[in-house]
Amino acid sequence: MPTILMPCRVPWMVAPSMGSVTLRHTETDTEPECTVVFGAGRMTATGRTDLRRVEIEFDMCAHARTMPLDGGGITAVYPVVPSYTGDMAKYLKWLEQEWNATGHCPSPGFYVAKDSEWIASLPIRVDDNPDNHYVVVGRDGYVELIARQFRWREWMWEGGRREDAPRAGPIVGSGQGER
Secondary structure (H helix, E strand, C coil), X not given: CCCEEEECCCCCEECHHHCCCEEEEEXXXXXXXXXXXXXXXXXXXXXXXXCEEEEEEEECCCXXXXXXXXXXXXXXXXXXXXXXXXXXXXXXXXXXXXXXXXXCXXXXXXXXXXXXXXXXXXXXXXXXXXXXXEEEECCCEEEEEEECEEEEEEEECCXXXXXXXXXXXXXXXXXXXXX
């Protein structure tokens, strides 16, 4: 079976136009540490997205890789299910309606893979916790990670450098991946 991406249930959307997707991956003796940071937005009451800094931490991230996007977006690499199939002129209205109805962005730029060919190609780890294949999509490339689960935090990003947002204000949202 081919790898299929499914949107992660998060209340924000990666905003590739607002800075790069940054991967920090460190091998340690006890647990590989991995964090992905990017600019994102949440749907506001006016139907627009605000600007936030989001940081995702991945537990037991044994593998990470980056790949370029050579046009066509992530759907040129992996099929995304479900995905919008209607008239592109109505896409933004659909996005707003789905986001407001569920509280989760239907096209967040953050996905979990089903039937991952990458996981299948790796040596089997013997333990009780299965790994997941995650994909975070930026403007010019994407990050893929194999990890147990994730948790995220977000800060308002009012301007200036993205990395300064945590010092400028409190965490305004957080959550973790659903198993």
